[in-house]
Amino acid sequence: MTAYKDSKISLFLPHSSASTEINxxxxxxxxxxxxxxxxxxxxxACPAGEDIARIEMLVSQKLIPEAWETILEENPFPAVxxxxxxxxxxxxxxRGQMDDPVAIHHLERFLGDEAISRKETPKIETRPxxxxxxxxxxxxxxxxxxxxxxxxxxxxxEVFEAQPEPGGILRWGIPTYRLPxxxxxxxxxxxxxxxxxxxxxxxxxxxxxxxxxxxxxAVFIGCGYGRAIDLQIEGAQKTINGxxxxxxIRARQAMSLNAKSTAAVxxxxxxxxxxARTLVRLEVDPIIVYRRRRQDMPxxxxxxxxxxxxxxKLKELLAPIHIKEVAGDSASRLPAYAVTLQKMKVSTxxxxxxxxxxxxxxxxxxxxxxxxxxxxxxEPAGPWQNRPLTEHPALSLSHCELVNADVPxxxxxxxxxxxxxxxxxxxxxxxxxxxxxxxxxxxxxAVEKAVTGCRVGPGPAVSMSMYLSKKRQDRNPHxxxxxxxxxxxxxxxxxxxxxxxxxxxxxxxxxxxxxxLSKEAALEESRRxxxxxxxxxxxxxxxxxxxxxxxxxxSGRNINLDYxxxxxxxxxxxPRNAMALKEEDL
Amino acid sequence: xxxxxxxSQAVSEAVRLAKVQVIxxxxxxxxxxxxxALSDFCAKGTLNARFICVESEHSAMAAIIGAASGGVRTFxxxxxxxxxxMHELLHWASGARLPLVIAEVxxxxxxxxxxxxxxxxxxxxxxxxxIQMYCEDSQDVLDSTLMAYRLAESVNLPVMVVLDAxxxxxxxxxxxxxxxxxxxxFLPPFLPRFQLDPANPGAFxxxxxxxxxxxxxxxxxxxMEKVPENYARIAEEFEIIFGRQHTPAEAVQCGDAEIIFxxxxxxxxxxxxxxxxxxSKGEKAGLLKLKLFRPFPVDFVRxxxxxxxxxxxxxxxxxxxxxxIFAQELKAALYQAESPPQVYGYIAxxxxxxxxxxxIEDIYWQTKKADRPRxxxxxxxxxxxxxxSWQR
Numbered sequence: 011m012t013a014y015k016d017s018k019i020s021l022f023l024p025h026s027s028a029s030t031e032i033n034x035x036x037x038x039x040x041x042x043x044x045x046x047x048x049x050x051x052x053x054x055a056c057p058a059g060e061d062i063a064r065i066e067m068l069v070s071q072k073l074i075p076e077a078w079e080t081i082l083e084e085n086p087f088p089a090v091x092x093x094x095x096x097x098x099x100x101x102x103x104x105r106g107q108m109d110d111p112v113a114i115h116h117l118e119r120f121l122g123d124e125a126i127s128r129k130e131t132p133k134i135e136t137r138p139x140x141x142x143x144x145x146x147x148x149x150x151x152x153x154x155x156x157x158x159x160x161x162x163x164x165x166x167x168e169v170f171e172a173q174p175e176p177g178g179i180l181r182w183g184i185p186t187y188r189l190p191x192x193x194x195x196x197x198x199x200x201x202x203x204x205x206x207x208x209x210x211x212x213x214x215x216x217x218x219x220x221x222x223x224x225x226x227x228a229v230f231i232g233c234g235y236g237r238a239i240d241l242q243i244e245g246a247q248k249t250i251n252g253x254x255x256x257x258x259i260r261a262r263q264a265m266s267l268n269a270k271s272t273a274a275v276x277x278x279x280x281x282x283x284x285x286a287r288t289l290v291r292l293e294v295d296p297i298i299v300y301r302r303r304r305q306d307m308p309x310x311x312x313x314x315x316x317x318x319x320x321x322x323k324l325k326e327l328l329a330p331i332h333i334k335e336v337a338g339d340s341a342s343r344l345p346a347y348a349v350t351l352q353k354m355k356v357s358t359x360x361x362x363x364x365x366x367x368x369x370x371x372x373x374x375x376x377x378x379x380x381x382x383x384x385x386x387x388x389e390p391a392g393p394w395q396n397r398p399l400t401e402h403p404a405l406s407l408s409h410c411e412l413v414n415a416d417v418p419x420x421x422x423x424x425x426x427x428x429x430x431x432x433x434x435x436x437x438x439x440x441x442x443x444x445x446x447x448x449x450x451x452x453x454x455x456a457v458e459k460a461v462t463g464c465r466v467g468p469g470p471a472v473s474m475s476m477y478l479s480k481k482r483q484d485r486n487p488h489x490x491x492x493x494x495x496x497x498x499x500x501x502x503x504x505x506x507x508x509x510x511x512x513x514x515x516x517x518x519x520x521x522x523x524x525x526x527l528s529k530e531a532a533l534e535e536s537r538r539x540x541x542x543x544x545x546x547x548x549x550x551x552x553x554x555x556x557x558x559x560x561x562x563x564x565s566g567r568n569i570n571l572d573y574x575x576x577x578x579x580x581x582x583x584x585p586r587n588a589m590a591l592k593e594e595d596l
Numbered sequence: 597x598x599x600x601x602x603x604s605q606a607v608s609e610a611v612r613l614a615k616v617q618v619i620x621x622x623x624x625x626x627x628x629x630x631x632x633a634l635s636d637f638c639a640k641g642t643l644n645a646r647f648i649c650v651e652s653e654h655s656a657m658a659a660i661i662g663a664a665s666g667g668v669r670t671f672x673x674x675x676x677x678x679x680x681x682m683h684e685l686l687h688w689a690s691g692a693r694l695p696l697v698i699a700e701v702x703x704x705x706x707x708x709x710x711x712x713x714x715x716x717x718x719x720x721x722x723x724x725x726x727i728q729m730y731c732e733d734s735q736d737v738l739d740s741t742l743m744a745y746r747l748a749e750s751v752n753l754p755v756m757v758v759l760d761a762x763x764x765x766x767x768x769x770x771x772x773x774x775x776x777x778x779x780x781x782f783l784p785p786f787l788p789r790f791q792l793d794p795a796n797p798g799a800f801x802x803x804x805x806x807x808x809x810x811x812x813x814x815x816x817x818x819x820m821e822k823v824p825e826n827y828a829r830i831a832e833e834f835e836i837i838f839g840r841q842h843t844p845a846e847a848v849q850c851g852d853a854e855i856i857f858x859x860x861x862x863x864x865x866x867x868x869x870x871x872x873x874x875x876s877k878g879e880k881a882g883l884l885k886l887k888l889f890r891p892f893p894v895d896f897v898r899x900x901x902x903x904x905x906x907x908x909x910x911x912x913x914x915x916x917x918x919x920x921i922f923a924q925e926l927k928a929a930l931y932q933a934e935s936p937p938q939v940y941g942y943i944a945x946x947x948x949x950x951x952x953x954x955x956i957e958d959i960y961w962q963t964k965k966a967d968r969p970r971x972x973x974x975x976x977x978x979x980x981x982x983x984x985s986w987q988r
Contacts, residue, residue, distance in 0.1 A: 012790075019751055019822055021693055021789060022815035024808075027798040 031573075035557060039576030039594060043551075043569055046590035048486040048543030049467035052114060055102035057409070057433040058085040058440070059471035061482055062099055062114055063586075067546045069117060069536035074529075075130055078121040082132050083475040085436055086158040086201055087151065087180075089126055089193045092119025093522075094184055095433050096310040104542055107492040110505035112539045113527075120532040126196045135478055136204065140164035142227040142450060147214045150178020151432045152232030152423025154201055155439025159474055160230075161204040163447045168226075169206060172213035178234055180432065182257040183281065185288050186520045191260075216392060223416045228446050232423040232439065235430075236391030241276065241384050245333025248347055252277065252285040252385030259288055267381065269293040274349060274377060276300075276330055277385035278307040283314055285383050286322040290517050294381070296322050301329040301354050302367050308430075316523065319513040327354040327367065328375070333382060349377040390425060403454070405445070407461055408470035409438035412445050414454055420446060437471060444477050490542040490587045499550070499585035506535040545588040551580035601771045603764035604629035606734040607673065607699045607757070609771075610741035612643045613779040614697075617668035617786075620648040620659035625711045626761045627675040627701045634671070653678035657685035664694040665800060667791030669745065672696075675761070676703035676717045683721065686754075690725025690816060692801050695748035695786075696755070697741065702861065702912075703761040704947040712948020713761040715861065715913035719889070719921040725816055727755040727823060728889040730860035734771045737764065739840055740887075745783055746830045751819040752789065758889075761948065763862040774838060782837050820891045827888065844888040845896045849875065853882025855963050856901065856937075858926055859910040860886040863951050867910070870956035881960060886922065894929045901930060904937040908963045910956070911973075912945045919943075919973040940969045944976040 012025040050063035061080055068077035081088040092115050103111035125132075142165050146153045149171035157167040175181055177194050202208060214222075214233070222229050238251045252275065258265055267273075271294050275286045278300040286296040298317070300307060303326045307314065318324065332350035353373040357366040402415040410422040422438030424430045441461060448460035464476035467487045476483045508531075510524045527535065545566065552560035552567065559574040560567055569580075581589040601609070607630045611619070619638070621631035637643035646663075650656045653674050660670035674682060679700055689696050704714035718728060727747060731737045737759050744755040759765055790800070804812060824844055831842045849871055850856055857867045864885040874881035884900055884907075886893070901907055907930075911920025918924060923941030930936040940963045945951035955977060962974070 018826075019819055020815065021752055021819075022812050023693055023790065024801050024804050024812070025790065025798060026802060027796070029797075030799050030802065033802075 034572045035575050036570075036572045039571075039574060040596065041576040041578060041591045041593055042571065043574065043576065043578060043581050043589055043591055045545060045567060045569075045588060046486050047484065047545060047588050049489045050542040050544070051102040051104055051489050051491075052099035052112075052542075054467035054469045054471065054489050055098045056466075057098065057429070057431065057437040057471055058091070059437070059466040059473040060084045060099075060118075061473070061475065063539065063541045063544045064482075065121070066112060066114070066117060066536045066539035067541045067544060069121070069532060070539065070546070072533065074121065074124055075132075078125045078130065079132050079134055081118060081121060082134050083480075084440070084473060085433075086155060087122075087197050087432070087436065088118050089122025090151075090180060090189060090197055091433060091436075092116070092122050093189050093193070093524075094180070096431055098433070104490065104492040104495055104540055105538060108497060108500065109502045113506050113508070113535050116506060116508050116527050117532055117535060120527045120529075122197070123193070123526045124529070126193065132200070134162070136162045137164040139166065140450070142166065143168070143225075144228045144230060144446065145170065145222040145226040146230045146232065147219075148178060148231070148233035148423070149176035149198075149208055150232060150234050150423060151180055151435035152234070152439045153178070153230065154198065154206075155436040156230040156232060156420070156422060156442050157206040157439070158201045158204065159440045159443030160446065161201075161206050162474075163443055165228075165443075165446070167206045169208045170212045170214045171208060171210050174211050176208045176210065182260050183253060183284070185256060185259065185284050187287070187291070187516065187523050188284070190522055226417065227450070228417050229419045230439070230442050230446075231419065231421045231425065232435070233391070234424045235388030237389055238384070239387045239389055241330065241386065243331055243333065245335075245347070246384075248333050248335060249276070249382040249384045252281050252383045253388065255285055255383060256281070256288060265292075267292055267294055271295070271380035272297070273381040273383060274299050274330075274379045275383045275385060277387075278302060278309055279385060279387065280309045280313060282383075282385035283309045283317050283322075285385050287317050287320060289383075290317075290320050290322060291520055296383075297377070297379070298322060298324045299328050299330065299349075299351065299377070300324070300326055302365065303327060303356070306365050306367075316513075316516075320516050321513070325351075325377075327356075327370075328352070329354055329369075330382075331374070336378070346378065346380050347382055349379060349382060351375050351377055388424075405454075405457060407441055407445065407458070408472075409434060410442045410445065412442070412449070412457065418446060418449050440474055441472050444472060444474070447477075485543070486590075488543075494587040495540050495542065496583065496585045496587075499548075500540065503538050505538070506531050541586045541588075543587055546586070548585060550583045550585060551589065554579045554583045597775070598770050598772050600768050601734060601773070602629060602766055602768055603731075603734045603737050603759050604701075604766065605633060606738040606771050606773075607741055607759070608633035608637070609773045610738045611671045612637050613774065613776060614669065614671075614742060614745050614783055615785070616643070616645050616671045618646050618648065618660060618663035618670045619672065620650050620656040620663070620670075621672050622650055622653050622656050622674070622678065624653070624675045624678040626703060626765045627673045627678070627699070629765065630673040630699055630701075653681040654685060657682040657689065660696055661685060661689055661692065661694060664689075664696055664788075665692065665792050667786070667788035669786040670696055671698065673699040673701070675701040676705055676711075679717050679721060680705065683724070686721055686724035686726060688801075689754045691812075693752040693816075693819075694754060695745070695752055697744045697748055698754070698756055699737075699741065700756045700758050701761050701765045702758055708947075710947045711761065713763055713861075713912060714946050714948070715758075715911070715921070716915075718756060718758050719913050720915075721756070722890055722921070725753065725820075726890060727751075727753055727820075729755065729757050729887055730889060731757065731759045731764065731887075732862060732864045732885065734764065734767070734769050735840070736842075736887075738771055738773065739834065739838070739842060742779065742783060743827075743830055743834055743842065745786075747823065747827060749786060750826045750830070751822050753816070753819055753823075758861070760862045772838075772840075778837050782834060823888070823891050824893065824895070842887070843896075844893040845900075846885040846887065847900045848883035848885065850882035850884060850900050850904075852880055853904065854880040855906045855908060855960055856882040856884055856904055857908050857910060857956065857959070858884045858886060858922065860889065860922060861912065863910055863912060863945070866951055866953055867956055870953040870960070873953060874957060874960055879960065879964075889922075889925070892925050892929060897926065897929045898933040901937055902933045903935050906940060906963050907937045908940045908942060908959050910945075910951065910959065911941060911943050912951070914943050914946065914973065923973070938969060940966065940974065941972055942974050942976050949977065
């Protein structure tokens with residue numbers, strides 16, 4: 011107690027210059043706050059398991075190379091995927107419930123292109139050689155991803171590619187207006203620089219596969235579906251295979267198409283869309299003919315929308331049943347065709363969640379057309395590629411299959427994936443790499459557990475970073491929901507729209523349709539990200555703590571439990587649900 | 597300069613002139629005009645104060661307690677439920693001996709939800725260790741606010757300047773708003789006797805064991821007892837500078853009075869008029885205005901009322917189960933007085949109901965007719981039909 015005296019009045023007050031630190035208020039606590047990083051919905055939705063919340067956080071902190079390297083932890087193709095991926099992540103983005111999802115694919119593309127233009131060499135973990143050699147069949151996204159991840163894990167990788175250039179579907183199936191060749195070349199270069207050998211013009215046969223078993227410690231088969239499915243109708247031989255057409259365009263092989271002619275594209279997948287959009291650029295007038303409806307199409311809808319904007323037409327609920335050659339335009343001397351189309355109707359039963367369609371009686375219509383393209387799917391080119399060695403023990407994982415036949419053989423990409431996408435192909439290569447590494451380290455029985463152990467949240471995506479026991483491994487698998495975001499901290503802001511060519515300009519050339527975001531636009535867009543579930547050092551926990559218990563250390567933030575009373579303010583204030591309250595064991 | 601101003605403006609002008617440094621407030625009718633004007637002054641720069649917007653009255657009081665502990669002059673204003681919400685910290689402020697000044701606009705507590713005049717909100721805070729001053733008109737409000745800072749800082753106790761909802765807070769009347777120069781002479785900058793100082797770390801108001809707590813409380817009581825003396829000195833200086841006289845209580849025509857009204861707030865003005873009317877009819881009526889409620893001006897009250905016949909207290913409040921609070925206080929003060937008068941306690945004008953000169957005259961005649969108080973609390977102006985309706 012202190013007495014303050016002066017002429018007016020005496021004051022008797024408790025005053026101490028002893029530190030109040032003697033009062034360890036932490037003993038009052040019955041709940042304890044903790045930093046509990048969780049899983050972002052985008053990261054769990056990404057087949058490649060990219061740590062998107064962290065990537066956008068690093069961009070917002072202007073740590074551009076670090077953000078890029080964070081993608082490379084999980085995916086060797088940021089510039090490619092920023093362009094061609096169907097960005098499932100954006101559909102899952104919590105920000106979409108506030109205004110619009112973060113433009114994640116634009117940011118990925120920005121990071122990929124930025125690194126390419128600055129000739130960046132990534133600093134990513136690569137283990138020393140383990141003396142094991144893997145033969146990889148096919149240099150599409152699955153094969154190259156397998157090579158990339160296996161090489162990082164210390165395997166010697168040799169990739170066998172039938173075509174003169176690597177890339178598979180990326181090179182031959184995706185037109186340049188979506189993916190320019192130099193972007194693909196730069197990203198494949200980076201994989202080769204890891205020591206991966208790519209044997210070009212080296213098709214693999216079933217017999218070669220047998221010799222691989224003697225020469226290599228393991229094999230990865232990621233050759234995709236090399237053979238297009240043909241129409242089984244009368245006159246089918248008059249049609250042009252869509253994938254072959256796209257290949258010819260990329261290989262700059264001449265096509266005998268008349269400008270101002272018309273074309274029917276049979277199919278509803280991404281290949282059908284790419285064929286139609288390519289035709290538009292060759293001044294051909296295409297109609298996509300699909301036996302189901304638009305909402306049933308396996309093609310990604312934004313791609314279809316762009317096609318429609320460019321002038322492609324769509325006819326739904328029509329299946330070709332007959333093709334007949336008719337007299338064409340006399341000037342061109344080329345034949346024309348009459349396609350008989352069976353009208354279809356939606357049945358009440360469903361298959362795999364998709365509406366089933368059945369013929370609508372005998373109703374037909376006829377289409378008079380100059381060219382017919384088919385894009386109705388593909389299948390493995392050789393029987394040995396199709397789940398080959400079933401007499402051996404096999405393990406079916408979410409994205410790949412592992413067979414224990416003399417040497418372990420892994421299959422990935424379209425051969426095993428339910429969703430035929432580039433991101434899923436990459437996921438299969440990564441999963442196979444983890445499976446093979448575990449097999450050689452801990453044996454067959456350990457594989458499934460190891461793969462499950464590095465899942466991103468509860469979903470199928472696996473993370474190499476988690477496999478390598480990095481910090482991401484410690485995250486809570488709980489996926490942060492919109493309701494768990496403290497939205498008071500965020501203001502509505504429009505999603506960044508990348509500059510793009512007008513539909514009219516797109517029809518004139520094979521130039522890329524969209525541009526990459528500027529750095530300023532990318533930084534602004536990254537700041538829209540909630541960074542769901544991860545600490546971005548915003549420090550609101552520290553600012554709100556009434557007991558000054560949040561300690562900032564090099565390793566991150568920590569709670570001083572000597573004084574924390576467990577009021578939970580920090581947890582309530584955390585804008586992004588990166589904290590949790592836990593009951594004390596009393 | 598004379599202006600036509602609301603009672604609320606009189607408060608904010610006084611706070612501006614007092615060069616308050618930190619204001620924290622949460623809006624509540626009918627107080628809001630006060631802090632609205634102050635936030636405007638802060639925005640315009642006519643008052644160099646930090647205005648803290650808080651999420652509740654509890655936080656408003658906590659914020660100015662913190663600011664005053666740091667050694668600055670502070671202000672907040674509240675009303676009714678807002679004051680009730682501050683209750684815990686009202687005790688803290690006086691215990692911590694912080695010379696806070698707040699404006700409290702008397703408003704009824706709910707339910708029934710009511711925003712009009714009722715004194716129960718402030719009177720039910722009588723044991724919190726705050727000095728309370730009840731104002732009669734807008735000039736009284738302005739002067740009392742300026743004096744409140746002097747008084748608070750002289751005894752290190754907080755002061756509540758109390759004004760009636762709407763009858764004062766929202767009523768325009770002429771007010772003399774002094775210039776800054778004379779105010780600066782009257783009210784020099786706040787010189788804290790203790791304050792938090794980062795250069796010399798220390799803690800105030802931590803644990804106090806039984807061996808010292810009682811002395812600490814006695815210290816508050818002695819400070820309260822010092823108030824009348826300090827008030828008188830401050831009022832004297834005020835009169836020299838501004839020419840207006842203020843006293844803890846005021847006796848109006850009490851010399852030969854046989855019945856003396858005792859009341860506070862704007863009802864005093866109504867009583868002044870009623871007394872004049874009664875005098876013109878030959879009745880010996882008088883009036884005692886209570887300005888200070890805490891500390892209660894016991895000596896003054898005894899001096900004026902000893903030997904008188906009857907006192908009629910007009911309470912615009914009620915302590916349920918007892919009586920009007922001013923009446924209780926008055927009876928307690930007179931119990932040990934020599935030949936105390938009879939005390940008639942009237943409860944009137946709750947929740948904004950009008951108390952007119954006629955109401956007061958009615959009270960006068962009732963008091964005159966009675967030979968002793970019928971009950972401890974006589975309710976004036978009740979609607980008999982309503983009362984009977986629930987008694988049936």
